Amino acid sequence: xxxxxEIGLGIFFLFFSGVYFILTLGIAAFDPFAAGRAGIQLTSQxxxxxxxxxxxxxxxxxxxxxVLKLRKAGTAARDSEKKPFAFKFGRPQLVVLVTIAFIFTYxxxxxxxxxxxxxxxxxxxxxxxxxxADKRKKxxxxxxxxxxxxxxxxYLLFTRVLGVFLPRGVLWFF
Numbered sequence: 001x002x003x004x005x006e007i008g009l010g011i012f013f014l015f016f017s018g019v020y021f022i023l024t025l026g027i028a029a030f031d032p033f034a035a036g037r038a039g040i041q042l043t044s045q046x047x048x049x050x051x052x053x054x055x056x057x058x059x060x061x062x063x064x065x066x067v068l069k070l071r072k073a074g075t076a077a078r079d080s081e082k083k084p085f086a087f088k089f090g091r092p093q094l095v096v097l098v099t100i101a102f103i104f105t106y107x108x109x110x111x112x113x114x115x116x117x118x119x120x121x122x123x124x125x126x127x128x129x130x131x132x133a134d135k136r137k138k139x140x141x142x143x144x145x146x147x148x149x150x151x152x153x154x155y156l157l158f159t160r161v162l163g164v165f166l167p168r169g170v171l172w173f174f
Contacts, residue, residue: 003066003067003069003070003073004070006062006066007063007066007067007070009062010059010060010062010063010066011059011063013055013058013059013062014056014059014060014063016055017052017053017055017056017059018052018056020048020051020052020055021049021052021053021056024045024048024049024052025045027044027045027048028044029043029044029045095129095130098129099126099129102122102125102126102129103122105121105122106118106119106121106122109121110167111167111169112169113169113170114166114167114168114169114170115151115154115155115166115167115168115169116151116152116155116169117169117170118169119150119151119154120147120148120151123146123147123150123151124143124144124147127139127143127146127147128143131143
């Protein structure tokens with residue numbers, strides 16, 4: 001039964017990579033290195049399309065590997081595994097739902113508060129959500145420092161070094 005779920009997951013990611021690849025075709029193709037160079041073009045579409053192709057390839061490998069494992073298990077083992085479907089809502093499902101809520105909140109706050117503040121809040125919430133309850137006190141200082149320093153460094157890297165605009169939000173002094 002576990003292999004069937006893994007095959008379904010592989011099919012989902014294969015479909016996702018196909019949709020992602022189709023969406024990359026809408027990116028304006030800009031080749032910053034075109035001056036005096038012949039051969040392979042490296043455009044703004046190249047990295048997203050390569051990523052989509054890699055996800056598709058890994059999905060196919062995942063599907064094939066699990067189909068082979070399912071066949072190897074044999075029909076007798078599959079018949080004995082059949083159990084009535086019973087969904088139990090536990091901690092993993094709650095973590096997924098809260099993470100989705102955090103992502104939508106991050107998207108909502110991204111422009112309003114700016115990249116740095118929205119990212120700090122998202123990272124703090126996500127780190128403390130993922131940490132086991134008994135380890136939160138031990139890792140609290142590290143988690144807070146990581147959540148504060150990472151967005152600031154990323155913001156400075158993108159705005160000062162790469163020249164990419166990120167929303168400032170209420171932090172106008174950056």
